[in-house]
Amino acid sequence: MxxxxxxxxxxxxxxxxxxxxxxxxxxxxxxxxxxxxxxxxxxxxxxxxxxxxxxxxxxxxxxxxxxxxxxxxxxxxxxxxxxxxxxxxxxxxxxxxxxxAIEMEEVIVSTPFHKLQRENVMKVERTSIKDLKSSGAINLSEGITIIPGVESVSTGVGIGKPVIRGLSSNRVLTYTQGIRLENQQFGDEHGLGISDAGIESVEVIKGPASLLYGSDALGGVLYLNPEKFANSNEVEGDVNLNYFTNTQGYNGNAGFKASSEKLKFLLRTGGSSHVDYKTGNNQRVTNSRFNEKDLKTGLAYQLAHFKTELRYNYNNSELGIPEEIGEQSTSRTAVEPFQDITSHIISSKSNFYFNNSSLQAIIGYTRNDRKEFEDHHHEEEHEEGEDEHEDEENEEEGAALDMKLETLSYNLQYNLPKVGAVETIVGLQGMNQKNSNFGEELLIPDATTNDIGLLATSHIHLNKSDFQLGVRYDRRSIQAEASGTVGEEGYIETVDRNFNSFNIAAGYKLNVSKNFITRINIASGFRAPNLAELTSNGAHEGTNRFEIGNANLNNERNIQTDLSFEFSNEHFEFYVNGFYNSISDYIYLEPNGTTLEGDAVFLYQQQDANLFGGEAGIHYHPHPLDWLHMESNFSTVTGKLKSNGNLPLIPANNWANTLRLEFNKISHSFNNGYGFITLKSYFEQNKVSDFETSSDGYSLLNLGFGATITISNQPIEFKLSANNILDKKYISHLSRLKTDGISNIGRNINLGISIPL
Known part of the structure; x- marks a missing residue:
């Protein structure tokens, strides 16, 4: 035997x-x-x-x-x-x-069947990191705002969080290296927490994606595709450098990758550093400086019927938390208050290929260490000669907030053999997550969260149309330990809650003609309340609020309908997307009119809500001027509570118009040459919640160009862009510094070079 x-x-x-x-x-x-x-x-x-x-x-x-x-x-x-x-x-x-003349199409990875966008039943927005960098974006969160329907809640220029059609924080799930990114994302003052170095492209699902990703994907998914390994028997390398005039900022990264027929390896390391940014009236916003270090590496082994890869990402960020326009400094060292955040992301993905079927297994581990250092308020009753002793105390004081979040996740998907025109995938997903506190303050208690989800989805391809159907069941359990002393301020009770949800999704795509496509998708989603919503009972220094949670909160549940029309031929493209999102038991914060410890008290409440809006755009490149592109898009979203109040942090309507040139189509002397000028206008936002103020409209003028030149047989790609070129003084409605009257960033010129080795 x-x-x-x-x-x-x-x-x-x-x-x-x-x-x-x-x-x-x-x-x-x-x-x-x-x-x-x-x-x-x-x-x-x-x-x-x-x-x-x-x-x-x-x-x-x-x-x-x-x-x-x-x-x-x-x-x-x-x-x-x-x-x-x-x-x-x-x-x-x-x-x-x-x-x-139409731009080259790419495969969509965030949906399970890996099709081109025109073949997908669900519409997904995709853009390359190269395009984001060409726009002059300082970080990834700012860069994705070039996608219609996507904005960013920001705290200066170092901290940003994506907003998809009016929903953010725990309602938008971020995926990187094929696993969910867990980094205490419940807070709007917490950044995205990942560098764009080593990321190839970004995909955005605008709408409930709970069928594919479970809880926290109620509002959409930001899917980050890591850079691919080199093709077989090839060696590649590159160096990329950028300088930003406004923040005297620089970032850079260098990468190397090599592949044989079976073994593949890649490594990329980089970092960035910025001083306090300047507003449109030439004032620096104190402590908006930030620094970042990043390392990404991967190893893969591939045979005919089997492929496995292991990736690791280390990221450390030191982020100043701006509160005022005070001392005008160009120091790069953060002063209190500031965040020190370290993330470790390890993922393992293995694929097994059988006769006309396949199995994919992804296992991930993330560790997020979040420390927040606050202003020290010592008593001023010191005798002469004690100043030196006080300085020593300040240096020795540890982080006021010190949280460690460890998450083990798994995702198994089996592609069944195709039956006629039907492709089917079944899957099992889940995670085990543990939050631990080590600081002198406690924002959320020590807790353990467990998820498990089962899904099945099918794509049916007919002659001129496609259907997609799916069902999923999820169960989440949250167990939080008690904290503090009963009867005293800040006491948090034990929480032991279970949440269940059953979700469905259905979509239909019709090729009305060779050039005209229409889609309709209806999907349900859910989100279990997070630890902050269930357990908060204290001052949240990052938001200047005293938050009180509600341990009896229910699941948020939503049903969203999306309808889109797309027309394209060789020289003209046009699209219209509309959505209606009905959310039951929407969780939100509401002030009760009192204060504690000098901060306004906010309570977590629930109420039904509705969001609706959409995007429309055109892209025209007239014949025979294929080098000339004229693009325009408009985005709008409205968020309402059942009581007729408005939801907070709803982006203002905006309209972007771009004139883009491709110089390489004019003359071959301009290798990969391009130029653009964009006017993006944000309209007045006066549909605000009870504790917000309205925001004025404004317009920003941006421009840029780039090309590849060859010096001594060495190609060098360079780009130059200028954002807010008129140095406009403005305040975004989604800026967390709005309540302090602090303006957003002024004129910022970015010079970048990329050298393949």
Whole structure:
């Protein structure tokens, strides 16, 4: 029996090791039949690809048998997306790509079936980090605001949190390295907590995604795609540097990656440092400075029927918390109050490929260490000669708030064999999370959270239409320990709550014609109340509020309907998206008119709420001026409580107009050359909650250009952008510094270079 087992194991290893099924072919231009070099050929499900050589030839080895989606893309040409069957030994696929002025399409990873956007039933917004950086954004949270319907709650320029169609904090889930990012995201004064270095692209699901991701995805998902490993038998490296004039800020990162046919490795390290930012009237906002260090690395091993990868991300941020316009300084060292945040993110993803089916297993571990150092208020009754002793006390005092959050998550998904036109995925997801306190103050108690969810979703592809259906069941348990002394201020009772939810989603996409697509999606979502909402009983220094939680809060539940219309041809694109989001038992803060410890008292309440709005946009590149692009988009959202009050932190309506040039289409002397000028206008926001004030409208003018130049055979990509070029003094409605009358950042010029090695 032992010999039989050894023989079977050896046979299996031989199958894994020596399977050399190959796809090969040539890619030419349809117009002149000339070969196209550097065309990307990629299997999304296998996460394996290559590029064509100077003769248009490509070859991908070590492929499993079966049918897999392949995507072939090249700038200036229509993206090809089809299912191919890999047979034993060699499979041939040669193509002629048709020219197109429309931007190259990419595969959407945040939805389970890995399709191009035009093939998806659910509409997902996608943008590359390169595009975000070209806009001059200082950080990732600011950069994603170029996506219609997405804004950011900010505390200066160092702390920002995404807002998707009026919902933020625990209602928007962030995914990185294929796992959920858990970093005490319940607070709007907590930043996103991840660097854009080593991130390839951003995908945004605007609407309930509880079917795919469970609790906390009630408002949407921000999905960060890490950079890919190098193609087989290739070595790559690059250095990227940026300087920002307003904050005298610099950030940079350097990366290296190498791959053999089976083993792959990558490493990227970087950091940034900024002084206090200047407003439009040339005043620096005291203690808005911040510093960041980041490291990302990965190791992968790939056979024909098996692929596994391990990734690790270390990030440390020191973030000043601005409170006033005081001392005008260009120091880079944060002064109290400030946050010191360290995150460790480890993820393991393994894929097993069978005949026309596959299994994916993702396991993640995150540790978030959050420390907040506050102003020390010592008694002023000191005799002469005690100043030196007081300084020593200040240096020795530890963090007022010191929380450690550890999360172990898992995600198993099995792609069943395709039956006719039906693709189906079943999955099991969950997490175990522990929050611990070590500081002198307590914001939320020590607690343990456990999640488990079961899901099934199917995509049905018909001739001119597609359906997508899904169901999911979740259970979350929260156990929080008591804190403090009974009867005294700040006492928190024990919490032991269980929350259950059953959710469904249905979508339909109709190809009305070759150029016209319409989609309708209806989905339910849920969110269990977080620890702060259930247990708070004290001053929250970051928000200047005394918050009192409610241990009897119910699940938030919502149903959102999305309707979209899209038209596109070679030179014109137009879209309209509309949504209506009905939320039951919406949790919100409301002041009760009293104060404690000098802070206004806010209570957590529940009430039904509705949000509605949408986005519309056009993109025109007139023939024969394919180098000229005119783009315009408008976004609006309204949030109402059942009592007819307005929801807080609802973004103002905004309208962005961009004129963009592609210089490389004018002359080949401008390699990858581009230029743009954008006017983004925010309208007055007077639909505010009872404890907000209205905000005036304003317009910001931004411009930029870039190109790749070659010096001594070394290509160097450079970019120059200027945001708020007119140095406008303004205050965003989503700025947490608005209550102190502190303006947002003034003119900021960004110079960046990228050097491939």
């Amino acid at each position: 032992k010999n039989i087992s050894i023989t079977m194991l050896f046979a299996l290893l031989v199958q894994f090791t020596y399977a050399q099924n190959t796809l090969q072919g040539t890619i030419n231009s349809q117009d002149d039949q000339k070969p196209l070099e550097q065309v990307a050929i990629y299997f999304p499900q296998l996460e394996k690809g290559t590029v064509t050589n100077a003769d248009g030839y490509y070859e991908i080895n070590n492929l499993p048998l079966g049918k897999f989606k392949i995507v072939i893309s090249y700038i200036g040409f229509q993206t090809y997306s089809q299912t191919v069957e890999i047979n034993e030994n060699n499979t041939q696929l040669s193509l002629n790509l048709a020219p197109s």
